[in-house]
Amino acid sequence: MSERGSWLxxxxxxxxxxxxxxxxxxxxxxxxxxxxxxxxxGIQGVxxxxxxxxxxxxWGDLPGCTVSAAIPTAMAVLRPRLAVPxxxxxxxxxxxxxxxxxxxxxxxxxGWTGGLLQVGDLKLRLLDPDRLIALLRRxxxxx
Numbered sequence: 001m002s003e004r005g006s007w008l009x010x011x012x013x014x015x016x017x018x019x020x021x022x023x024x025x026x027x028x029x030x031x032x033x034x035x036x037x038x039x040x041x042g043i044q045g046v047x048x049x050x051x052x053x054x055x056x057x058x059w060g061d062l063p064g065c066t067v068s069a070a071i072p073t074a075m076a077v078l079r080p081r082l083a084v085p086x087x088x089x090x091x092x093x094x095x096x097x098x099x100x101x102x103x104x105x106x107x108x109x110x111g112w113t114g115g116l117l118q119v120g121d122l123k124l125r126l127l128d129p130d131r132l133i134a135l136l137r138r139x140x141x142x143x
Contacts, residue, residue, distance in 0.1 A: 007098075007117065009090040009124060010076065013059035013068040018093060018117045018124040019084075025077040030085060041139040047075070047083060056083040062135070064109030078129045082136075093119055100126075111135045 006021040033045040033056045044058035056075065060067035072085035101116040101123075103109070112135050114128030 005095075007093040007095060007126075008076075009093050009119075010086040011070075011088050011090060012072070012084065012086040013065050014070070014087075015065070016090070016122060016124045017086075018126050019076055019078075020126070023079050023127075023129045025079055027074050027076050027086070027089065030072045030075050040136075041142070042136045044085070049077060049083065054081060054083050056085060057132075059085065061139070062109070063111055064107065064113075080129050080133050082129070082133065084127065093117065093124070 007018040008021060008024065008027075010017050010019060028049075031047045033047055035045040036043065039045065039058075042058055042061045044056045046053045046055055048054070054077065059065045068087060070087040072087055074086050074089065075083040076086055077083050097119060099118045101118060103113045103115055103125075107113070109125060112128060112132040114126040114131060117124045117126055
């Protein structure tokens with residue numbers, strides 16, 4: 001995951017996350033998710049996005065995550081064709097004031113997190129789409 005570029009600060013599933021704008025196609029209003037038969041682990045279902053099916057991430061299935069009581073208001077559409085439900089957008093992050101830290105291997109979220117971005121007193125998890133997709137593929141292989 002690149003340390004360059006811009007980062008979007010979002011709240012999702014009770015966590016503060018940073019999404020690289022290089023990995024982000026767009027952020028759109030949350031739509032009703034259609035469940036899939038035999039729901040794959042890590043996928044909540046699908047939405048129709050620009051005329052095609054788009055899988056929607058199930059936060060509660062990821063290690064280190066819980067299901068948020070908040071209802072997602074938007075979804076971040078990532079470049080690898082995955083929708084990530086978000087509770088709210090907080091704003092852009094000034095990278096010059098941020099410090100990047102490694103995620104400890106013992107952290108349950110290390111499988112989908114590319115690091116921790118510290119901005120002042122706040123630590124945001126960097127959502128790493130490559131790691132996330134690899135984790136979802138491992139889930140599929142474990143079935």
